[in-house]
Amino acid sequence: xxxxxxxxxxxxxxxxxxxxxxxxxxxxxxxxxxxxxxxxxxxxxxxxxxxxxxxxxxxxxxxxxxxxxxxxxxxxxxxxxxxxxxxxxxxxxxxxxxxxxxxxxxxxxxxxxxxxxxxxxxxxxxxxxxxxxxxxxxxxxxxxxxxxxxxxxxxxxxxxxxxxxxxxxxx
Amino acid sequence: xxxxxxxxxxxxxxxxxxxxxxxxxxxxxxxxxxxxxxxxxxxxxxxxxxxxxxxxxxxxxxxxxxxxxxxxxxxxxxxxxxxxxxxxxxxxxxxxxxxxxxxxxxxxxxxxxxxxxxxxxxxxxxxxxxxxxxxxxxxxxxxxxxxxxxxxxxxxxxxxxxxxxxxxxxxxxxxxxxxxxxxxxxxxxxxxxxxxxxxxxxxxxxxxxxxxxxxxxxxxxxxxxxxxxxxxxxxxxxxxxxxxxxxxxxxxxxxxxxxxxxxxx
Numbered sequence: 001x002x003x004x005x006x007x008x009x010x011x012x013x014x015x016x017x018x019x020x021x022x023x024x025x026x027x028x029x030x031x032x033x034x035x036x037x038x039x040x041x042x043x044x045x046x047x048x049x050x051x052x053x054x055x056x057x058x059x060x061x062x063x064x065x066x067x068x069x070x071x072x073x074x075x076x077x078x079x080x081x082x083x084x085x086x087x088x089x090x091x092x093x094x095x096x097x098x099x100x101x102x103x104x105x106x107x108x109x110x111x112x113x114x115x116x117x118x119x120x121x122x123x124x125x126x127x128x129x130x131x132x133x134x135x136x137x138x139x140x141x142x143x144x145x146x147x148x149x150x151x152x153x154x155x156x157x158x159x160x161x162x163x164x165x166x167x168x169x170x171x
Numbered sequence: 172x173x174x175x176x177x178x179x180x181x182x183x184x185x186x187x188x189x190x191x192x193x194x195x196x197x198x199x200x201x202x203x204x205x206x207x208x209x210x211x212x213x214x215x216x217x218x219x220x221x222x223x224x225x226x227x228x229x230x231x232x233x234x235x236x237x238x239x240x241x242x243x244x245x246x247x248x249x250x251x252x253x254x255x256x257x258x259x260x261x262x263x264x265x266x267x268x269x270x271x272x273x274x275x276x277x278x279x280x281x282x283x284x285x286x287x288x289x290x291x292x293x294x295x296x297x298x299x300x301x302x303x304x305x306x307x308x309x310x311x312x313x314x315x316x317x318x319x320x321x322x323x324x325x326x327x328x329x330x331x332x333x334x335x336x337x338x339x340x341x342x343x344x345x346x347x348x349x350x351x352x353x354x355x356x357x358x359x360x361x362x363x364x365x366x367x368x369x370x371x372x373x374x375x376x377x378x379x380x381x382x383x384x385x386x387x388x389x390x391x392x393x394x395x396x397x398x399x400x401x402x403x404x405x406x407x408x409x410x411x412x413x414x415x416x417x418x419x420x421x422x423x424x425x426x427x428x429x430x431x432x433x434x435x436x
Contacts, residue, residue: 119314
């Protein structure tokens with residue numbers, strides 16, 4: 001009795017592949033949060049909130065807008081940008097994703113500080129978004145630092161006879 | 172001979188290794204420079220965003236022609252509409268809209284000045300279909316200067332209400348609302364608003380501010396808000412022959428207000 005042994009190696013996802021999947025999923029979660037808050041803002045609806053009035057208080061504070069644009073909408077644009085960066089090849093895509101996530105993370109920290117020390121109320125949606133942005137900043141930083149640029153094509157060894165021929169051709 | 176070839180090969184291998192190490196170092200340095208540039212760029216961008224976010228909003232007590240223009244707008248809106256205390260409109264109007272608000276709340280300002288409220292006053296309140304009762308509920312003020320400031324400013328409004336000018340005071344406060352979480356609503360500000368109300372007896376207004384029944388009214392409004400589960404401002408509750416309804420939006424448009432009015436009429 002013979003046993004068929006598969007010689008095919010199991011397909012494994014590279015570190016970059018895993019990071020791209022995680023960043024993609026987190027960006028979609030962020031798009032969900034930003035999209036919901038943007039929709040409720042422009043539709044003039046109340047935000048679903050677990051705590052008593054925290055979301056309303058934060059949403060109605062002056063920190064909920066930046067230059068007349070709801071910060072939730074800016075967050076939504078940031079998440080979409082990070083998602084798009086996954087399809088841009090090479091260092092540019094990684095740098096763009098990292099840059100957007102870092103800006104989002106730093107601004108989320110500022111808004112969380114305002115929630116704690118100025119508004120004295122917390123909005124779960126905002127805290128959720130801040131958590132997602134923090135994770136995105138970490139993952140995009142890892143992706144940026146682990147980037148291995150394609151090595152330059154090795155120079156072909158040139159034999160002495162070949163070099164002589166090249167020199168003769170130049171004369 | 173063989174050892175010479177071997178030496179050459181070793182030297183070549185060493186050279187290649189050094190070249191590889193140099194290339195690797197250059198790549199690492201370039202990447203670190205890129206990361207550094209991104210971090211510096213992100214800090215600059217966020218710095219600008221923070222400056223824009225916390226930048227001073229125009230507002231505060233108006234003077235001169237600006238104050239006159241605001242007073243004209245407010246008088247045009249309210250002229251001819253009966254007032255009694257914090258109630259605007261015909262006391263026998265079939266529908267009552269109770270407006271839970273905070274003078275320092277920017278969304279209340281948005282609703283009062285730009286939302287559906289001015290149209291509701293011009294149409295339904297003026298025609299005697301709806302009356303508006305303002306009840307105070309501390310939100311933005313309590314997140315900033317605190318309950319004492321809140322009580323003081325609400326009592327100032329109610330004192331104007333003793334002369335049937337509560338809504339002039341309220342409208343002027345929203346028109347001249349200052350920057351949230353600053354202590355702008357001081358004595359000079361509150362008195363400055365009162366001075367802008369034509370026909371208000373200032374000394375009577377000042378003495379009425381000490382009336383304990385007004386402070387009790389503020390406490391009673393707060394208690395009413397807690398009883399019906401108000402959590403934010405503005406909260407609008409409609410009461411009419413067909414029962415009770417709440418506004419479907421935080422800053423409802425006129426059509427959304429109309430919808431709520433029809434629901435209870």
